[in-house]
Amino acid sequence: MTQITLSPRQSEILAAARRDGAASISALAASLGVSLETVRRDIRPLVEDGHLVKTHGTVHLPEHGREAPFDRRMRENAAEKRRIARHVAARIADGDSIMMDTGTTTSILARELSARRELTIVTNSSDVARTLATVNGNKVFMAGGELHGDNGAAFGRTAIDFVARFRVRHAIISIGAIDARMGPMDYLLEEAEFARTVLSCGASRIVATDHTKFERTALVKVCDFDGFDLLVTDRPPPVEIAEAIAAAGARWEVAEG
Structure with missing residues (x-):
């Protein structure tokens, strides 16, 4: 090459x-x-x-450099993602309502929530839905639309219109990148649009992402720094990102081991 x-x-x-x-x-x-x-x-x-x-x-990508499918990406930075998921899960009580987008961190979060009872979950992720549906008295609302083959999630106007009807206590997204100037970003337009809608539906708006997403720039902006209330990550963000979060009136927390 x-x-x-x-x-x-x-x-x-x-x-x-x-x-x-x-x-x-x-x-x-x-x-x-x-x-x-x-x-x-x-x-x-x-x-x-x-x-x-x-x-x-x-x-x-050529096979030697091609990014792994969703199941393999679940194993990348898995320990850090589990710490983040446990930290977020500690904020969620039995009976809470939650909206989550698709992503490896939110899928791991769904597994951390398996002991909670009587949750109401709204999601476009078939993995999150399968993990939490039909157990412990949970109710799961799954958005419809075109499914992505890699992550089994629904996107498009149908999915956005469906979840926009709900108001939940916790809105939680994962992201592909976070830039000090642009804020949270993602690589696909439909994923960024869906994540933006999720954040608009929550009383508590949480971005959950590991440190490898810091100082990256992706294709599509998800929201400004005032578009979320809390960033949960595994390491302190770089100074410029931390300052942008504080200036917007948001907070960040590091998930401890």
Whole structure:
């Protein structure tokens, strides 16, 4: 693989491929706000230089560098994610109402909540729904819409309109990146839009993410720093991010071991 100088769009295309394992060319065009032909021109040198593989209208990383599917991503930074999940779970009592988006940290949080009783859960994640449904008197409301094959979550206008009807005590999201200037971000438009809607539905708005997301920039902004109340993470955030959180009137907490 040779080294080429990437344009901003090419960097975003690679980020999307790493995020989901594969990305359709039509979805990339829509999320980037450009034509299919423009995306194809951006992709061509990436394929020629071995950064991407193109098959049947999609692109993905070469097998030696391709991001693992959702189940393997669950094992990445697993100890840190479990600490974060336990810290968030300690805030949730029997009988609480919770809304969660899809993500490895929120899936681990669902497992940490397995001992709680009579929860009401609203989610677009089939993994969260399966974990918490039909046990301990819980009620689970699962958003409908187009399912993503990798993480088994529903996205799109149908899913957003469904969850927007609810008001819950705790709204909890995970994110792909957090930038000191832009705030919480994600790599796909539909995931960012859904996460933004989740936060708007909670009395307590929580972002749960491990330290590897700090000082990253993704494709789509989820919200400003005043769009959440609490960031739960495994290490103190960098100074600029911590200052931005404080200036917005939000807080951050480190999950201890």
